[in-house]
Amino acid sequence: MTETRTETRSTGLYAALGVVVVLLLGAATRFLEKNVPTWFEGDFAKAVEYPVYAIVLGLLGNAILTATGWRERLEGGFRTEFFIKTGLVLLGASINLKVIVTAAGPAIIQGILLITSVFLFTWWLAGRLGIDDKLRALLSSAVSICGVSAAIAAAGAVQAKKEQLAYTASLVIAFALPSIFLVPWLASVFGLSDEVAGAWIGGNIDTTAAVTAAGALVGEDALAVASIVKVTQNALIGIVVIALTAWFAFRIERTPGARAPGIGEFWARFPKFVLGFVAASVIATWYLSTVSSDEGKATIAVANDLRVWFLILAFVSIGLEFKVSSLREAGWRPVVVFGSAAVLNLVLALGLALLLFSGFTV
Amino acid sequence: MFSMECMTEPPTRQESRTQFNEDWAATVIGLLLLVLVIVGVIPPGLIP
Numbered sequence: 001m002t003e004t005r006t007e008t009r010s011t012g013l014y015a016a017l018g019v020v021v022v023l024l025l026g027a028a029t030r031f032l033e034k035n036v037p038t039w040f041e042g043d044f045a046k047a048v049e050y051p052v053y054a055i056v057l058g059l060l061g062n063a064i065l066t067a068t069g070w071r072e073r074l075e076g077g078f079r080t081e082f083f084i085k086t087g088l089v090l091l092g093a094s095i096n097l098k099v100i101v102t103a104a105g106p107a108i109i110q111g112i113l114l115i116t117s118v119f120l121f122t123w124w125l126a127g128r129l130g131i132d133d134k135l136r137a138l139l140s141s142a143v144s145i146c147g148v149s150a151a152i153a154a155a156g157a158v159q160a161k162k163e164q165l166a167y168t169a170s171l172v173i174a175f176a177l178p179s180i181f182l183v184p185w186l187a188s189v190f191g192l193s194d195e196v197a198g199a200w201i202g203g204n205i206d207t208t209a210a211v212t213a214a215g216a217l218v219g220e221d222a223l224a225v226a227s228i229v230k231v232t233q234n235a236l237i238g239i240v241v242i243a244l245t246a247w248f249a250f251r252i253e254r255t256p257g258a259r260a261p262g263i264g265e266f267w268a269r270f271p272k273f274v275l276g277f278v279a280a281s282v283i284a285t286w287y288l289s290t291v292s293s294d295e296g297k298a299t300i301a302v303a304n305d306l307r308v309w310f311l312i313l314a315f316v317s318i319g320l321e322f323k324v325s326s327l328r329e330a331g332w333r334p335v336v337v338f339g340s341a342a343v344l345n346l347v348l349a350l351g352l353a354l355l356l357f358s359g360f361t362v
Numbered sequence: 363m364f365s366m367e368c369m370t371e372p373p374t375r376q377e378s379r380t381q382f383n384e385d386w387a388a389t390v391i392g393l394l395l396l397v398l399v400i401v402g403v404i405p406p407g408l409i410p
Binding site: 027030079081082085086087088089090092093271272273275276279280283284287298299301302303305306309310 | 384385386387388389390391392393395396397399400404405406408409410
């Protein structure tokens, strides 16, 4: 009993130390973001934005902590999901409620079409390659909905093993990291408007933190649309998870006396931060209607600074969390499945973004 | 059939619970910070 308590206390202490590491790397990111453009002349230094510094510093920190044997102990403090969700709630404050309402329609259509086609393709391909049903469910949910959060939700629904979840999460991050830079670059090569680029990023990149990083690299309008599209996909997790729970209970495991999941299960799986995102937009839209334009802008700028801090902490955590070892353990088949699905997602999301968001303005 | 020998850990109920607690925590903290900014407790210039 005493041993367990001591163990819990030291785990908590290490997690707190992990948070301190994230905060220090976040502060370093902010420092570099502000000072590098003054140290170097030319456009390149100015073009490098905070997601790049944050991810690179996170990966460097990861390498150092892994080499010194501290990474595993501190990883309880690398709360990517918490940081990104808090950042997204604050992001809601800078998006007018009217924009959310206008974009919700196309975002829901895009979400349903993308999730259905990419999920079914991944499920089929993984089946053809003989991958375990639970891992199939995790891979399909992660690549079609919203990366790590979807994998966690699906893991709960199908009772997946911890290692399967760790492996899927590593795959998500391994694919998301290059996408953060690749998709904004392709968007500029194709000459896409910020809104279409945002819809493409939100529809294509899996994990919410990476969507936000890529959106921020393109610009504020792209970030707004990318976030709305991704938040909509997040909200659809509940439906997919219910379908998976029922499918595994009735078709795969054939649990005797299994009950169909109901509205309670949907609410339990619903990502509550989506409500926070909309609530922040409602509060800020109301607030801006009660004060002068200058006062309103100054106040929302403070909320934006806080949002950037939380996003930086999330991007640093992405770098810190990345693990190559669990990828090596699982072999090539899931990588092929995930890669093929990512390519399909990239092409479909571009088509749908062009179709649904051309002419859309923030 | 794809397999991983070391898959002996229990299911991930705990992870999903943590996940949903983080959801509420992020919602409450994000909205609280926004309210603090609006009422002026966190003034312009305070955030580095």
